[in-house]
Amino acid sequence: AQTVTQSQPEMSVQEAETVTLSCTYDTSENNYYLFWYKQPPSRQMILVIRQEAYKQQNATENRFSVNFQKAAKSFSLKISDSQLGDTAMYFCAFNNNAGNMLTFGGGTRLMVKP
């Protein structure tokens, strides 16, 4: 079974600064997919970014980028130029090649301070 670990329960960052959220996972599979989801106070789960394990290039989406280290089973999220609207819970998630279940980490609560 896969496990996903987020070791930072809470983090804070000043507006306009950069912050990195950590995620590690454990799997015996070679092909899989990793995601970061954002859950603001509205509780909606919003996809932030996705990474295919077979791609060596790190995914980027505007101010959001990942550092995917397959050998180390690490998948961190970097948020550049943090904005107040980035305040939310962030969940790292793993999906295997069958696509039938997302395994989530416990989440990191990020607060962006003005």
Add this chain to the structure above:
Amino acid sequence: DADVTQTPRNRITKTGKRIMLECSQTKGHDRMYWYRQDPGLGLRLIYYSFDVKDINKGEISDGYSVSRQAQAKFSLSLESAIPNQTALYFCATSDLPRSRGTDTQYFGPGTRLTVL
């Protein structure tokens, strides 16, 4: 308009009552999922359905049942609700992989259920 909707958004009920949570989607996706989120935790899969005739148990299916009435509708039922089923419930959808790889799941707004 939202692509994935859930009704009700909030519900308070009593122990032993039957509860149904409904999910509808306009994304045209074949795959639908029900997850549960407990405070301070990530989501856990209850049931999933790859099409109308294909329903599968997830990680925590005990005490729950589902019905896939149509491609666009997937309902979750608690036959006899108990307090430890108090949680936030999410429906999600995804499409069949178009090419190599898995599918991204898109979530509804969630239903907050409280069982007294």
